[in-house]
Amino acid sequence: MINSTADKHNYKDRYCAFVDMLGFKSFVNSDSYTEVYSALQKFKVVASARQPVISATCFSDSVILSIDVKKEHALYTLTMLLFYLAINLVNHKVLLRGGVTRGKVFHDSEYVFGPGINKAHTLESKEALYPRIIFDRSLNDREFLLESMDDAEETEFLDGLIPKDPKDPKDPEDPEDPEEPENEYRYLNYLSPDFLHSELDDGYDATGYYKKLRDLTNEHKDSGCKNIAEKYKWLDRKLIIVDR
Numbered sequence: 001m002i003n004s005t006a007d008k009h010n011y012k013d014r015y016c017a018f019v020d021m022l023g024f025k026s027f028v029n030s031d032s033y034t035e036v037y038s039a040l041q042k043f044k045v046v047a048s049a050r051q052p053v054i055s056a057t058c059f060s061d062s063v064i065l066s067i068d069v070k071k072e073h074a075l076y077t078l079t080m081l082l083f084y085l086a087i088n089l090v091n092h093k094v095l096l097r098g099g100v101t102r103g104k105v106f107h108d109s110e111y112v113f114g115p116g117i118n119k120a121h122t123l124e125s126k127e128a129l130y131p132r133i134i135f136d137r138s139l140n141d142r143e144f145l146l147e148s149m150d151d152a153e154e155t156e157f158l159d160g161l162i163p164k165d166p167k168d169p170k171d172p173e174d175p176e177d178p179e180e181p182e183n184e185y186r187y188l189n190y191l192s193p194d195f196l197h198s199e200l201d202d203g204y205d206a207t208g209y210y211k212k213l214r215d216l217t218n219e220h221k222d223s224g225c226k227n228i229a230e231k232y233k234w235l236d237r238k239l240i241i242v243d244r
Contacts, residue, residue, distance in 0.1 A: 011104035011114055015075050016066035017082060018120035019098035021089065022131055022231070054081060055107040063098075064117060066107045075102075075143045079162065079188065082133055086190040090212050095235075096190075099123020101136035102143075127167060127185065130234035134185040135162060161195050162186040191238050210244040 053071055057064045065081065067074045078100070086096050101123060103116025119136065128134045144162065145154050167183035189195070191213070196206050217239060221232035 011106055013069045013102065014066040014105040014107065014116060015069055015078050015100065015102050016064065016105050016107075016114075016116045016120050017078060017098055017100045017133065018117060018124045019063040019065070019082070019085075019096050019133060020124055021061045021063065022095040022097055053077060055112070057107070057112045064107070064112050064120075066105050066112070066116070069102060073146055075139070076146055079144060082188055083161065083190060083195070086133070086188060087196070087209060090190075090209060090216075093212070093216060095131035095216070096133055097124060097128045097131050098133040099125075099128055099136070100133060100139070102139060128187075129167070130231050132165065132234075133188040134165075135187065137185065139186075156194070158186075160192050161189055163189055191242050191244075193242055210239070210242075214239055214244055 054065055054067045054077065063085075065078060067078050069075075071077070082096075082098070082100070089096065099120045099122065101116060101119045103114065103119050105114035105116040106112065107114075123134055123136060141158055145157065149157065163186065164184040165187045167185060191210075193206070196204070196209070213235065217232045217236045219232075220228055221236050223229045223232070
Protein backbone atom coordinates (compact mmCIF):
# COMPACT_ATOMS: atom_id res chain seq x y z
CA MET A 1 0.00 0.00 0.00
CA ILE A 2 2.83 2.42 0.89
CA ASN A 3 4.62 1.77 -2.40
CA SER A 4 1.37 2.17 -4.33
CA THR A 5 0.76 5.55 -2.70
CA ALA A 6 4.34 6.68 -3.26
CA ASP A 7 4.11 5.81 -6.94
CA LYS A 8 1.23 8.29 -7.30
CA HIS A 9 3.09 11.09 -5.54
CA ASN A 10 6.51 11.58 -7.04
CA TYR A 11 8.79 14.52 -6.48
CA LYS A 12 7.74 17.67 -8.31
CA ASP A 13 9.75 20.65 -9.44
CA ARG A 14 8.84 23.36 -6.91
CA TYR A 15 10.01 26.66 -5.56
CA CYS A 16 10.39 26.21 -1.83
CA ALA A 17 11.17 28.33 1.21
CA PHE A 18 12.46 27.18 4.57
CA VAL A 19 11.87 29.92 7.12
CA ASP A 20 12.83 30.20 10.79
CA MET A 21 10.85 32.51 13.07
CA LEU A 22 13.47 34.36 15.11
CA GLY A 23 12.32 35.29 18.57
CA PHE A 24 9.62 32.62 18.57
CA LYS A 25 11.41 30.36 21.05
CA SER A 26 11.47 33.12 23.66
CA PHE A 27 7.67 33.21 23.60
CA VAL A 28 7.47 29.45 23.99
CA ASN A 29 10.02 29.37 26.81
CA SER A 30 8.28 32.21 28.66
CA ASP A 31 4.95 30.38 28.63
CA SER A 32 3.42 33.25 26.66
CA TYR A 33 0.69 31.07 25.22
CA THR A 34 -1.35 33.98 23.87
CA GLU A 35 1.56 35.43 21.90
CA VAL A 36 2.56 32.02 20.52
CA TYR A 37 -0.99 31.27 19.45
CA SER A 38 -1.50 34.75 17.93
CA ALA A 39 1.70 34.51 15.88
CA LEU A 40 0.75 31.07 14.54
CA GLN A 41 -2.76 32.29 13.76
CA LYS A 42 -1.31 35.23 11.84
CA PHE A 43 0.84 32.85 9.80
CA LYS A 44 -2.18 30.66 9.10
CA VAL A 45 -4.40 33.56 8.02
CA VAL A 46 -1.81 35.13 5.72
CA ALA A 47 -0.69 31.83 4.22
CA SER A 48 -4.21 30.51 3.67
CA ALA A 49 -5.03 33.56 1.56
CA ARG A 50 -2.77 32.03 -1.11
CA GLN A 51 -4.00 28.45 -0.77
CA PRO A 52 -4.29 26.05 -2.48
CA VAL A 53 -1.65 27.38 -4.86
CA ILE A 54 1.00 27.39 -2.11
CA SER A 55 1.52 24.42 0.19
CA ALA A 56 2.40 25.37 3.76
CA THR A 57 3.68 23.41 6.74
CA CYS A 58 4.44 24.90 10.16
CA PHE A 59 6.24 23.06 12.94
CA SER A 60 7.72 24.57 16.10
CA ASP A 61 9.50 27.77 15.00
CA SER A 62 9.94 26.75 11.35
CA VAL A 63 7.80 27.21 8.25
CA ILE A 64 8.05 25.47 4.89
CA LEU A 65 6.27 26.92 1.86
CA SER A 66 6.34 25.54 -1.67
CA ILE A 67 4.67 26.02 -5.03
CA ASP A 68 4.77 24.11 -8.31
CA VAL A 69 7.01 25.95 -10.78
CA LYS A 70 4.38 25.39 -13.48
CA LYS A 71 1.85 27.58 -11.67
CA GLU A 72 1.39 31.03 -13.15
CA HIS A 73 3.70 33.61 -11.56
CA ALA A 74 4.90 30.95 -9.13
CA LEU A 75 8.04 32.57 -7.74
CA TYR A 76 6.47 36.04 -7.67
CA THR A 77 3.52 34.62 -5.68
CA LEU A 78 5.82 32.92 -3.18
CA THR A 79 7.96 36.05 -2.83
CA MET A 80 4.97 38.28 -2.12
CA LEU A 81 3.57 35.82 0.43
CA LEU A 82 6.91 35.88 2.25
CA PHE A 83 6.79 39.69 2.18
CA TYR A 84 3.33 39.75 3.77
CA LEU A 85 4.36 37.19 6.40
CA ALA A 86 7.51 39.13 7.28
CA ILE A 87 5.73 42.41 7.90
CA ASN A 88 2.75 40.88 9.71
CA LEU A 89 4.86 38.89 12.16
CA VAL A 90 6.81 41.99 13.19
CA ASN A 91 3.71 42.92 15.22
CA HIS A 92 4.45 39.83 17.32
CA LYS A 93 8.16 40.72 17.65
CA VAL A 94 8.99 37.84 15.33
CA LEU A 95 11.53 38.30 12.54
CA LEU A 96 12.13 35.83 9.74
CA ARG A 97 15.31 34.23 8.46
CA GLY A 98 15.08 31.88 5.52
CA GLY A 99 16.24 30.46 2.22
CA VAL A 100 14.37 30.10 -1.07
CA THR A 101 15.37 27.77 -3.89
CA ARG A 102 14.02 25.51 -6.62
CA GLY A 103 14.24 21.75 -6.51
CA LYS A 104 12.58 18.38 -6.22
CA VAL A 105 10.00 18.40 -3.44
CA PHE A 106 7.15 16.27 -2.16
CA HIS A 107 4.67 18.40 -0.21
CA ASP A 108 1.14 17.48 0.79
CA SER A 109 -1.02 17.98 3.88
CA GLU A 110 0.93 15.35 5.84
CA TYR A 111 4.50 15.21 4.59
CA VAL A 112 7.14 17.50 3.16
CA PHE A 113 10.62 16.42 2.08
CA GLY A 114 13.04 16.37 -0.81
CA PRO A 115 16.39 17.71 -2.04
CA GLY A 116 14.83 21.14 -2.57
CA ILE A 117 13.84 21.34 1.10
CA ASN A 118 17.34 20.30 2.16
CA LYS A 119 18.87 23.05 0.01
CA ALA A 120 16.44 25.70 1.31
CA HIS A 121 17.25 24.65 4.88
CA THR A 122 20.98 24.93 4.20
CA LEU A 123 20.48 28.46 2.85
CA GLU A 124 18.50 29.40 5.96
CA SER A 125 20.83 27.83 8.51
CA LYS A 126 24.26 28.40 6.93
CA GLU A 127 24.00 31.38 4.58
CA ALA A 128 21.23 33.80 5.58
CA LEU A 129 22.90 34.62 8.94
CA TYR A 130 20.73 37.69 9.66
CA PRO A 131 16.96 38.34 9.91
CA ARG A 132 16.54 38.13 6.15
CA ILE A 133 15.21 35.66 3.60
CA ILE A 134 17.73 34.99 0.83
CA PHE A 135 17.22 33.55 -2.63
CA ASP A 136 19.41 30.85 -4.16
CA ARG A 137 21.86 32.33 -6.69
CA SER A 138 20.72 29.70 -9.19
CA LEU A 139 17.36 31.48 -9.54
CA ASN A 140 17.30 33.59 -12.70
CA ASP A 141 16.00 37.15 -12.34
CA ARG A 142 13.40 36.48 -15.04
CA GLU A 143 11.78 33.82 -12.86
CA PHE A 144 10.62 36.47 -10.39
CA LEU A 145 8.95 38.79 -12.87
CA LEU A 146 5.49 39.12 -14.38
CA GLU A 147 4.99 39.30 -18.13
CA SER A 148 2.91 42.46 -17.65
CA MET A 149 5.79 44.39 -16.04
CA ASP A 150 7.50 47.08 -18.07
CA ASP A 151 11.24 47.74 -17.74
CA ALA A 152 10.79 50.29 -14.94
CA GLU A 153 8.55 47.96 -12.92
CA GLU A 154 11.00 45.09 -13.36
CA THR A 155 13.88 47.23 -12.12
CA GLU A 156 11.83 48.48 -9.17
CA PHE A 157 10.91 44.94 -8.17
CA LEU A 158 14.40 43.47 -8.50
CA ASP A 159 16.27 46.40 -6.92
CA GLY A 160 13.56 47.40 -4.45
CA LEU A 161 11.94 44.26 -3.07
CA ILE A 162 14.69 41.69 -3.68
CA PRO A 163 17.96 43.65 -3.89
CA LYS A 164 21.38 42.04 -3.59
CA ASP A 165 23.20 41.85 -0.28
CA PRO A 166 26.65 40.37 0.48
CA LYS A 167 26.74 37.18 2.50
CA ASP A 168 28.82 39.07 5.06
CA PRO A 169 28.01 42.79 4.68
CA LYS A 170 30.78 45.28 5.29
CA ASP A 171 31.02 46.79 8.76
CA PRO A 172 30.68 50.56 8.16
CA GLU A 173 32.76 51.21 11.28
CA ASP A 174 35.67 49.14 9.98
CA PRO A 175 37.35 50.70 6.88
CA GLU A 176 39.45 47.57 6.38
CA ASP A 177 36.43 45.28 6.19
CA PRO A 178 35.92 44.61 2.44
CA GLU A 179 32.66 43.85 0.67
CA GLU A 180 32.41 40.46 -1.02
CA PRO A 181 30.29 41.02 -4.15
CA GLU A 182 30.84 37.46 -5.36
CA ASN A 183 28.93 36.30 -2.29
CA GLU A 184 25.88 38.43 -2.95
CA TYR A 185 22.40 37.01 -2.52
CA ARG A 186 19.11 38.57 -3.42
CA TYR A 187 17.10 38.97 -0.23
CA LEU A 188 13.57 39.97 0.69
CA ASN A 189 13.61 43.67 1.55
CA TYR A 190 10.79 43.94 4.08
CA LEU A 191 12.08 47.42 5.00
CA SER A 192 11.32 48.95 1.60
CA PRO A 193 9.11 52.06 2.12
CA ASP A 194 8.00 51.96 -1.52
CA PHE A 195 6.66 48.42 -1.28
CA LEU A 196 5.10 48.97 2.11
CA HIS A 197 3.06 51.85 0.65
CA SER A 198 2.28 50.25 -2.70
CA GLU A 199 1.37 46.73 -1.58
CA LEU A 200 -0.48 47.38 1.68
CA ASP A 201 -3.77 49.03 2.53
CA ASP A 202 -3.80 52.80 2.94
CA GLY A 203 -4.61 52.39 6.61
CA TYR A 204 -1.50 50.33 7.37
CA ASP A 205 0.56 51.91 10.15
CA ALA A 206 4.01 52.04 8.54
CA THR A 207 5.30 54.36 11.27
CA GLY A 208 4.32 51.86 13.95
CA TYR A 209 5.88 49.06 11.91
CA TYR A 210 9.25 50.77 11.71
CA LYS A 211 9.07 51.72 15.40
CA LYS A 212 8.62 48.05 16.35
CA LEU A 213 11.65 47.14 14.24
CA ARG A 214 13.71 49.96 15.74
CA ASP A 215 12.70 48.99 19.29
CA LEU A 216 13.64 45.36 18.63
CA THR A 217 16.95 46.43 17.16
CA ASN A 218 17.84 48.74 20.03
CA GLU A 219 16.92 46.04 22.52
CA HIS A 220 19.24 43.42 21.02
CA LYS A 221 22.05 45.02 18.99
CA ASP A 222 24.26 45.41 22.06
CA SER A 223 23.52 41.93 23.35
CA GLY A 224 26.31 40.12 25.17
CA CYS A 225 25.68 37.20 22.82
CA LYS A 226 27.74 37.86 19.68
CA ASN A 227 25.40 35.94 17.35
CA ILE A 228 22.36 37.89 18.50
CA ALA A 229 24.18 41.23 18.37
CA GLU A 230 25.38 40.60 14.79
CA LYS A 231 21.84 39.85 13.59
CA TYR A 232 20.49 43.11 14.96
CA LYS A 233 23.47 45.20 13.90
CA TRP A 234 22.66 44.10 10.34
CA LEU A 235 19.06 45.21 10.86
CA ASP A 236 20.28 48.45 12.40
CA ARG A 237 22.29 49.25 9.25
CA LYS A 238 19.28 48.52 7.05
CA LEU A 239 16.99 50.74 9.14
CA ILE A 240 19.49 53.59 8.92
CA ILE A 241 19.46 53.30 5.12
CA VAL A 242 15.70 53.99 5.13
CA ASP A 243 16.07 56.75 7.75
CA ARG A 244 14.47 54.81 10.57
